[in-house]
Amino acid sequence: MAFRVTEKRMFLLTFLFLCFAAQVMARESKTLLEKELLAEEKLKLINKPAVKTIQSADGDVIDCVDIYKQPAFDHPLLKNHIIKMKPTDDHSRRRRDKYSSQATTSTGLTLTQTWQKSGTCPNGTVPILRVQHHHLLNAPSIENYGRKPWNGVVEHELHLSNRTIAAGIEGLHAYAVLIGSGYNYIGAKASLGIYNPRVEADDEYTTCQIWLRHGGYNNSESIELGWMVNPSVFGDKKTRFFIYWTADSGKETGCFNLLCPGFVHTSSEIALGAAFSHVSGDGLQYEFSLEVWKDFDDERWWVVYGDTTVGYYPASLFGGLCRTATLVFFGGDVYSPRIWKSPHPSTAMGSGSFASYHFMGAAFIRQPRIKDFSGYYKYPDPFGIYMNQADCYSAENSAEILWTEPLLYYGGPGWSFPFCQ
Numbered sequence: 001m002a003f004r005v006t007e008k009r010m011f012l013l014t015f016l017f018l019c020f021a022a023q024v025m026a027r028e029s030k031t032l033l034e035k036e037l038l039a040e041e042k043l044k045l046i047n048k049p050a051v052k053t054i055q056s057a058d059g060d061v062i063d064c065v066d067i068y069k070q071p072a073f074d075h076p077l078l079k080n081h082i083i084k085m086k087p088t089d090d091h092s093r094r095r096r097d098k099y100s101s102q103a104t105t106s107t108g109l110t111l112t113q114t115w116q117k118s119g120t121c122p123n124g125t126v127p128i129l130r131v132q133h134h135h136l137l138n139a140p141s142i143e144n145y146g147r148k149p150w151n152g153v154v155e156h157e158l159h160l161s162n163r164t165i166a167a168g169i170e171g172l173h174a175y176a177v178l179i180g181s182g183y184n185y186i187g188a189k190a191s192l193g194i195y196n197p198r199v200e201a202d203d204e205y206t207t208c209q210i211w212l213r214h215g216g217y218n219n220s221e222s223i224e225l226g227w228m229v230n231p232s233v234f235g236d237k238k239t240r241f242f243i244y245w246t247a248d249s250g251k252e253t254g255c256f257n258l259l260c261p262g263f264v265h266t267s268s269e270i271a272l273g274a275a276f277s278h279v280s281g282d283g284l285q286y287e288f289s290l291e292v293w294k295d296f297d298d299e300r301w302w303v304v305y306g307d308t309t310v311g312y313y314p315a316s317l318f319g320g321l322c323r324t325a326t327l328v329f330f331g332g333d334v335y336s337p338r339i340w341k342s343p344h345p346s347t348a349m350g351s352g353s354f355a356s357y358h359f360m361g362a363a364f365i366r367q368p369r370i371k372d373f374s375g376y377y378k379y380p381d382p383f384g385i386y387m388n389q390a391d392c393y394s395a396e397n398s399a400e401i402l403w404t405e406p407l408l409y410y411g412g413p414g415w416s417f418p419f420c421q
Contacts, residue, residue: 039136042145046071046131046259052122053130056115058238058275061130064121067266070128075261077316085266086309088297111194111288111306113241113274120268126311127271128258135235140203146233146259148250149203149335153218160384167327168217168249169388172339176349176387176395176410177331180370180380184324187293187371188212189304193364194227194286196239196279197348200414204336204347205230207242208363208410210290212301212325214318221247221321222254223301223313225290227276233259238275243303243310247318263303265311272310280351285360293371294324328380330368331395332410344392344420350411355396362396362409379405392420 048070050063072078121127131145139145151171158167158179165181180188188210197206209226224244229237233256245262246254257272258265265272278286291304299322300312315322332349339345350363369377385395393412399405414420 035137035142038142039133042136042142043131043133046146048128050130051125052119054115054119054121054127056118056274058114059236060115060274061132062115062119062121062127062271062274063130064125064268065128067124067126070126070265071258071261072264073261075317078261078264078314081264081314083264083266084298084300084312087295087300087302111286112277113271114277115271115274116269117277123268125268126265127268127274128265129271129273131259132235135233138202138235139232146255146257148244148246148254148256149337150250151337153220153249155217156386156388158384158386160382162382165327166217167213168220170250170335172335172337174334174336174339174349174389174393175329175331176355176390176393176412177329177333177385178365178368178380178395178397178408179384179386180328180330180368180382181326182382183370183372184326185212185328185370185372186296186324187291187377188325188328188330188369189289189291189293189371189377190330190368191287191289191366192226193351193366194239194276194279194288195351195363195411196237196281197229197350197352197411198346198414199229199231199237200345200347201336201338202231204334204345205232206335206347206349207333208331208350208365209242209329209333210292210368211327211329212292212321213327213329214320214323214325218249219251220249221318222249223292223321223325225292225303230256234273239279240273240275241270241305243272245313245317247321253317262317263311263313267305267308267310270305270308270310283360287364287366328370329386330365330380330408332363332393334393334414339389342421344389344415346413346415348411348413349393352411352413354412355394355398355409358398358409359400359407363411365408365410367405368408389420392416 052064054062153168207228299315395410397406
């Protein structure tokens with residue numbers, strides 16, 4: 001009799017478990033189906049009809065889209081926007097300082113984007129990285145795909161060479177940067193060494209970039225550009241060229257690249273979000289120059305990659321940044337939801353080595369420059385170095401020879417025993 005009771009109980013428990021499992025599977029199937037449908041709708045909104053499609057050897061798909069049908073024109077402020085193909089103030093932009101160089105690599109080799117080996121986009125089109133199904137399914141949120149995760153902004157004191165200022169640092173971010181502040185800036189540029197740092201988890205990313213900012217620490221406007229490794233946006237861990245904007249610290253506005261309307265793409269040669277053909281390693285150091293500057297004749301912030309004008313942000317997207325920037329950063333940024341937890345994430349910045357390793361070891365930024373109303377590019381002054389996790393990521397201005405201009409070295413491995421815990 002006892003055996004029969006036990007047998008009945010086992011049968012009942014098994015039946016209940018199977019019912020529960022069936023309910024869980026049904027909910028998961030429904031959730032997956034809902035996510036699939038949401039992804040399909042998002043793809044229809046993001047991807048524009050292509051005049052030509054290029055299949056890159058690295059798996060990317062580049063759509064050559066009619067320049068007048070690009071995502072920018074989905075923005076309500078740009079419905080009747082007339083595209084400007086090149087700056088009016090081109091001559092003043094090209095004013096150089098004595099340290100400037102036209103080289104885009106320190107090896108003498110040509111630096112390209114991988115897709116360019118597979119084809120070219122015709123005149124009248126712009127190359128746009130196609131968002132694919134797996135990109136969305138890899139993202140934490142399909143609705144907010146292409147935006148930075150919003151975790152608030154924390155006020156920090158930034159110590160410059162002759163004063164201290166208060167500025168906002170995005171929540172769950174680690175910085176190692178050179179700061180310029182104290183003037184109205186109308187441009188910035190630098191040459192960025194290119195690396196492929198480790199990113200531990202798909203919800204983390206790492207960048208090397210230039211920031212132009214304006215506004216209070218909790219409601220600042222920003223234009224950012226550089227390279228990044230970001231699995232949640234690109235679905236892989238390749239090093240890619242990116243730009244970003246926001247008009248409210250990322251709370252409601254802005255995105256990476258063309259994943260929301262705003263940036264007007266004009267170049268048929270450079271694709272935002274595309275991977276680089278080479279990164280530094282094995283004794284070779286690759287770098288590329290980036291520049292962002294304000295053309296007051298047409299009220300646009302132009303983005304320049306090497307010697308190629310990529311496009312512009314219409315100044316009407318912004319408030320204070322419509323006129324000038326008040327803060328410029330050069331350096332590295334790591335984002336992780338676990339950035340302040342122990343053990344610290346092992347997502348690296350730069351080359352993955354600390355700034356003290358210097359050339360051929362640490363990541364570097366060469367010739368950081370700000371442009372003020374003089375119309376000339378200058379070394380940031382006043383300036384300062386800022387690190388908010390110095391045991392994990394560091395930055396240092398260092399000149400190999402006393403009379404030469406210092407390079408900004410920056411980076412770090414993230415978690416490393418016994419330092420960063």
